[in-house]
Amino acid sequence: MKPAPFEYAAPTTLDEALSVLSRGDGDARPLAGGQSLVPMLNFRLGGPATLVDLNAIEELAFIEPTADGGLRIGAMTRQVALERDPSVRRAAPLLAEAAPSIAHAQIRTRGTVGGSLAHADPAAELPAVLLALGARVRIARRPRDGESDGRVERSLPLEDLYLGPFFTALEPDELLVEIAVPGLRPGEGTAFEELARRSGDYAIVGAAARVWLRADGACEEAAVSLINAGPTPCLLEDAAATLRGVSPTPERIEEAAVAAAEACEPAADMHGSEAYRRHLARLLTTRVLLRAVGRARERVA
Ligand SMILES: Cc1cc2nc3c(=O)[nH]c(=O)nc-3n(C[C@H](O)[C@H](O)[C@H](O)COP(=O)(O)OP(=O)(O)OC[C@H]3O[C@@H](n4cnc5c(N)ncnc54)[C@H](O)[C@@H]3O)c2cc1C
Numbered sequence: 001m002k003p004a005p006f007e008y009a010a011p012t013t014l015d016e017a018l019s020v021l022s023r024g025d026g027d028a029r030p031l032a033g034g035q036s037l038v039p040m041l042n043f044r045l046g047g048p049a050t051l052v053d054l055n056a057i058e059e060l061a062f063i064e065p066t067a068d069g070g071l072r073i074g075a076m077t078r079q080v081a082l083e084r085d086p087s088v089r090r091a092a093p094l095l096a097e098a099a100p101s102i103a104h105a106q107i108r109t110r111g112t113v114g115g116s117l118a119h120a121d122p123a124a125e126l127p128a129v130l131l132a133l134g135a136r137v138r139i140a141r142r143p144r145d146g147e148s149d150g151r152v153e154r155s156l157p158l159e160d161l162y163l164g165p166f167f168t169a170l171e172p173d174e175l176l177v178e179i180a181v182p183g184l185r186p187g188e189g190t191a192f193e194e195l196a197r198r199s200g201d202y203a204i205v206g207a208a209a210r211v212w213l214r215a216d217g218a219c220e221e222a223a224v225s226l227i228n229a230g231p232t233p234c235l236l237e238d239a240a241a242t243l244r245g246v247s248p249t250p251e252r253i254e255e256a257a258v259a260a261a262e263a264c265e266p267a268a269d270m271h272g273s274e275a276y277r278r279h280l281a282r283l284l285t286t287r288v289l290l291r292a293v294g295r296a297r298e299r300v301a
Pocket residue numbers: 029030031032033034035036037038039075076101102103104107110111112113114115116118119121123124125126170174175176177200201202203
């Protein structure tokens with residue numbers, strides 16, 4: 001099928017793109033890598049009056065190290081850059097570890113980091129991984145009636161972006177412009193693992209973990225997120241709470257994994273029952289926590 005007719009805008013600056021969106025009466029839609037949006041348009045799952053192509057906006061495609069050892073990632077950064085850029089491997093090795101599991105190389109070459117976050121697919125790798133890393137998103141729009149001139153911006157913890165399946169807190173006149181990833185501290189380790197039927201397929205279930213150990217070996221902070229195990233990308237707070245303040249022994253890690261498997265809300269489909277997905281949630285949470293703790297121990301100051 002072909003998409004319904006639409007107007008096409010190809011701005012070259014962020015301000016131009018925000019202006020087109022603000023004039024769109026809620027019916028203009030950003031086009032990033034097009035790897036999710038174009039198939040949806042072809043199936044006529046939604047038909048915006050205007051497509052605002054972000055691909056010529058160079059100021060949205062960047063990866064920049066920050067003073068705290070973290071990263072600023074522009075929304076139009078291609079997913080493939082996460083696996084190739086040495087600053088990502090240094091500052092956020094979890095991103096570099098997970099990126100090759102996103103679809104196929106051809107799709108990662110076009111698909112963007114911002115597009116994946118804004119699409120809000122609970123089966124996508126990047127939302128879960130960036131949740132585990134404690135990332136924030138910067139969002140911009142043009143002023144609305146009664147507001148003074150200039151760009152209006154807000155910054156949200158990534159978890160506040162997700163309101164439901166494929167549904168975010170982004171307003172139709174807003175663009176996700178940047179992702180801020182905190183730096184990895186001494187004593188902090190991360191890990192990622194997923195199970196997919198074939199390389200390049202969406203995960204049946206996946207897990208990401210971040211663990212921060214104090215010098216005495218106890219866990220100061222932990223974060224666990226699951227892929228394709230609930231209606232939205234989400235953190236498993238019960239699992240993380242099991243580890244905070246205690247030594248992350250294999251027994252404690254198993255407790256955390258049980259908590260994750262109980263708290264998640266997987267749905268059955270042709271690739272696996274709910275029980276099978278809970279089993280995978282437990283298994284993969286155990287594995288990523290064990291690896292993250294091992295890596296954290298190597299980095300304790
Ligand atoms: C065959 C196939 C397999 C795939 N497998 C996987 C997989 O295993 N894992 C995975 O994570 N993904 C997978 N994908 C999806 C792929 O990663 C997409 O690239 C991604 O979901 C969307 O990114 P995009 O840049 O292509 O966004 P687009 O498709 O252009 O846009 C997606 C949505 O986000 C909105 N949007 C885009 N950018 C912004 C922005 N800056 N601000 C506000 N809204 C914005 C768009 O309006 C649209 O609603 C697959 C895709 C295909 C075609």
